Amino acid sequence: MLQGGALHAAKSRARRHAPRALLFMAALCLGIATLIWAFDGGRFSTKLVYSIAIGLSCWTVMEGTRLLQALAVDLWRRGRGLALDAAGFASGWRGVLPGMLATLLAGPPIGLALADALTGQQSASLLALGATQTRVTIALSLIGSLAAVFALSTMERLASARAQTEAAQRQATEQQLRALQAQLEPHMLFNTLANLRVLIGTDPARAQAMLDRLIAFLRATLGASRGGRQTLATEFERIADYLELMQVRMGARLQTQLDLPDSLRDIEVPPLLLQPLVENSLKHGLEPQIAGGRVEIGARRDGDTLVLSVHDSGVGLQAAKPQDGGAHFGLLQVRERLQTLYGPQAGLELHDAPAGGTLALVRLPLSP
Numbered sequence: 001m002l003q004g005g006a007l008h009a010a011k012s013r014a015r016r017h018a019p020r021a022l023l024f025m026a027a028l029c030l031g032i033a034t035l036i037w038a039f040d041g042g043r044f045s046t047k048l049v050y051s052i053a054i055g056l057s058c059w060t061v062m063e064g065t066r067l068l069q070a071l072a073v074d075l076w077r078r079g080r081g082l083a084l085d086a087a088g089f090a091s092g093w094r095g096v097l098p099g100m101l102a103t104l105l106a107g108p109p110i111g112l113a114l115a116d117a118l119t120g121q122q123s124a125s126l127l128a129l130g131a132t133q134t135r136v137t138i139a140l141s142l143i144g145s146l147a148a149v150f151a152l153s154t155m156e157r158l159a160s161a162r163a164q165t166e167a168a169q170r171q172a173t174e175q176q177l178r179a180l181q182a183q184l185e186p187h188m189l190f191n192t193l194a195n196l197r198v199l200i201g202t203d204p205a206r207a208q209a210m211l212d213r214l215i216a217f218l219r220a221t222l223g224a225s226r227g228g229r230q231t232l233a234t235e236f237e238r239i240a241d242y243l244e245l246m247q248v249r250m251g252a253r254l255q256t257q258l259d260l261p262d263s264l265r266d267i268e269v270p271p272l273l274l275q276p277l278v279e280n281s282l283k284h285g286l287e288p289q290i291a292g293g294r295v296e297i298g299a300r301r302d303g304d305t306l307v308l309s310v311h312d313s314g315v316g317l318q319a320a321k322p323q324d325g326g327a328h329f330g331l332l333q334v335r336e337r338l339q340t341l342y343g344p345q346a347g348l349e350l351h352d353a354p355a356g357g358t359l360a361l362v363r364l365p366l367s368p
Contacts, residue, residue, distance in 0.1 A: 007070045021059060029055040049118050054111030061107045065099040189218070191279060195249050210248040217241045232299060232306075233265040239274055239297055246282055253292025254282070264299050267306060267366065270337055276330030277310040277348075277360045285314025285358050293357070301366070308362040317352050338364060 032055075033048040116122060192214060199207035236258055243256045274297060286293040293313035300307050331348065338346040346364035353359040 053115035057111035058107030065102040229268040259298040281312035285312040313357040
C-alpha cells in the first residue's frame, strides 16, 4: 500500500540502515554496561540487560515514529488528491526531530519496563530508595542511547546528503555529455555534406550514390548515437557505414580494415567515440595525398584497459596540421567526453606511425 511514496522510501531506508544501526547500538550498550560494571561493581548481567533494553527501545521508538511520520505524509497527500512523493519523507532535521522527541519521552520508560520484566527488579522503587548503582546504570544507559540515536541520525543525514550530491554530479555529467554529443553530430553531418557538395559539381552520378548512402547512414546512426552507451560491435558497424559513405567519394583511393576480436564485441563504449578520429584521418591524413591511402581501425585488450586504435597511412602529424582548426574540434570532443566519463583513467594519444602516417590511440578502463 502507498508504494512509491514517503512510507516506501522510509521502509527502504530502514532496511538499508537497520543492520549497521543495530550493530552500533549493541556495541554501545555493551560498552556502557562494561563501563558501569568496572566503575561500581555489581552484577554485570543486570547492567547489560538494562543498557540493551533502554538502547533498543530508544532505537525502536525512533524508527517507529519515522515510519508513522512517513505514513502520515502519504495519507495527507492522498487525501488532497496529490501524487505520492518519496521526497515527502524528509531525511534532514525536519524528519529527525519528531523521532528524537518521541524517543526522549517514550524510549526510557519502555526500556525500563522491559528490563524490569526480564530481571524481576523494580527500577522505580530502587530509584526512590536511593539505589546509587541502579541510578547510575539507568542514567548512563539513557544518555548513551540518546547519543547513539543522535549519532545514527546524523550519519544517515550525511549519507543522504552525499547521495544527493552524487546524483547531482551524475546529472551534470549527463548534461555535459549531451551537450558534447549535440555539437559532434552536426559537425560530422556538415563535413559530410561539404564532401557531397564537391561531388555534385564534378560527378553527379556518384553524388547521387553518396546521397543515398548518407541517408542510410544517418538513419542507422543518429538515433542510436543518442543513447548513453553502445556495444563496441555497434560502434564498429557505424564506422563501417561511415567508411562506405566516404568510399563513394574517394573510390579506389581509400582502403579500409576493421579488426574487432569477438571477445570485445559486447563491451560498451560511448557512441560516436571513434568516428571523429576516423574523419580526422581521412580529411587531414589521406585526402591530401593524390594516391589516398589506408585506414585501419582496431581494438585490443591490455590488462584492464581497452585500447582502440585508428591508424592511417597519410601525410603524418606535422603535415596534417589544419589551418582552419577543424581537426582540433573532433579531437577536443573525444578528449572532453573521455575526461567527463572516466576522468584520468582514460585518454587520447596521437603518434607518428613508424611506417608513416598517424596513429590515434584511445585508452579507457574495461570496468569504469
